[in-house]
Amino acid sequence: MKNHKDIFEVIFFARGGQGAKTTAEILAQAGTYENKFVQAFPSFGPERSGAPTKTYLRISDHEIRTHEPVVDPDLVVVLDDTLLDSQEVAFNLDKDEFLIINTKMAEHEVREKLIQRGGKFEGKIHPIDASGISLSIIGQPRPNTVILGKFVQVSGMVKLESVLEEFRLIFEKKIGKENCDKNIQAIEKAYDSI
Amino acid sequence: MNKKNKKLALTGGAAAAEALKQIEIDVMPIYPITPQTTIIETYAGFEANGEVDTEIIKVESEHSAMSAAIGASAAGVRTATATSSQGLALMHEVLYIASGFRLPIMILVSARALASPINIHGDHSDVMGCRDSGWIQLFCENGQEVYDKTIIGMKLAEKVKLPIMVIMDGFNTSHSVENLEILETKVVQEFVGEFEAVSPLLDTENPVTYGAVALQNSYFEFRIDQEEAMKNAEEEYEKIAKDFEKISGRKYDIFEEYPASSAGKKTEDVEKIMVLTGSAAGTAKVVVDKLREAGEKVGILKINLFRPFPHQEIAESLKNAKEIIVLDRAQSIGTYPPFYSEIINSLYGNGRDAKFCVSTGREIKSYIYGLGGRDIFQKQIEDVFMGKIKSKYIQ
Structure with a gap:
């Protein structure tokens, strides 16, 4: 927000193969359904399964012209908490900004880890056991799906209905109605989680 | 429409x-x-x-x-x-x-x-x-x-x-x-x-x-x-x-001036013009908005048509600029980079109208950016406009 006042900017930290790009693109489509302007793109590099990746998302009510990578996020989403050991996930994240993280750790444990790496961090942390929810409802580890619900809850940038509509559009044919419904149930659970 | x-x-x-x-x-x-x-x-x-x-x-x-x-x-x-x-x-x-x-x-x-x-x-x-x-x-x-x-x-x-x-x-x-x-x-x-x-x-x-x-x-x-x-x-x-x-309803001239001319009238106050193309032009537009708000008389000339190259029109567009900054995303190893050469050709080339060939005190700078996918940030473009990057490479 500091850098681009009218644009909500997000960085997703994940590992290659965890589907952060899909997550960002679903949210971009959802924003488009609501007549917002969006941008979603990965930090381009060699795509290796398991290697750390960054994906960027911008949502705005105005035309987005910049093409620079997001340098000053309003929200950071971490899909894998082992990234805390190697990535500066809270860089440029201020006290009125948010961090969503897929983890079994409690909020204060995440904060301690962040402080160990990068000094003071005062932003709001939203830990969610997205992998756990995914395993129990979908039966597979799909934290990138579950985290959609948390993103909507925390950011309020797009509506849950738009996200679910896009999810169904992409996945119902691919994975079948039953599996798609389970995913949607998991997204809703994350949306309702505290 | x-x-x-x-x-x-x-x-x-x-x-x-x-x-x-x-x-x-x-x-x-x-x-x-x-x-x-x-x-x-x-x-x-x-x-x-x-x-x-x-x-x-x-x-x-x-x-x-x-x-x-x-x-x-x-x-x-x-x-x-x-x-x-x-x-x-x-x-x-x-x-x-x-x-x-x-x-x-x-x-x-x-x-x-x-x-x-x-x-x-x-x-x-x-x-x-x-x-x-x-x-x-x-x-x-x-x-x-x-x-x-x-x-x-x-x-x-x-x-x-x-x-x-x-x-x-x-x-x-x-x-x-x-x-x-x-x-x-x-x-x-x-x-x-x-x-x-x-x-x-x-x-x-x-x-x-x-x-x-x-x-x-x-x-x-x-x-x-x-x-x-x-x-x-x-x-x-x-x-x-x-x-x-x-x-x-979408307009694509042979090149784009930003800020856009209003009602056919060119934005006269642009003193520093950056010539570039591609996705970096979008990023540079945001920088131009920001710098103009702060009173800087900056603008962009975005190349759309590169072949054929519209030398004469570009010379006309650049004629009042006090400083021209050309950003290339390629080298021409052994000589000046491609856009820069074309801009120099436009302004001083053989057979051009002599009125565009006056070089009194005008600077035409060349920079290379973004090779091999290197990101370019707004801050860097701002620094280029403000003359803070001394190297010819925006690394």
């Missing part, structure tokens, strides 16, 4: 495929292996789903892809392909055949770096490598421009009978999801029109030869004809872009 525009979120590659689908390509020869892009992946999906009636020919190299495109286009059908980086370099030899034959083939290029060292990220080295090959070259800033200029470009190529490259930044545009509005298919088809081949090879009633020898007594004249056709392409581009504005 058409009211039934549809707003979508697509990658630049998918935007190009969408435009090609609406235009209706007859033959698309492709080499489907890296460095290929999502353009043909998306288009092959359309073909597999029966959404297009295109013959996709999978070949064993980009050289073969262009050779097949030349065969198809000479036979008399609308032909397009897509490539980038080393793939475009491998086509190089046959690019000259396509332009010499005056075939309106389209390549969608996701402009990328060339090896060695191996790198397939965003960069303009590949397209600059074929800037003398007799192809029209049209640059795009974002996904919307890719869609629009694919439509404009196809019509232009067929009108002036020259092949065309519609160029987007590799990855920055080709793989980024952005918003765009698309036109109704029937509006696009009416705009581009039916393809009418001139002297097709398969018209057996009127047999012709393609690929004949032209020796000392005639080769020279063929080359002069090509130059004339290319020159003519500038005026035709302007006409077609104007017609496109009528159906879309």
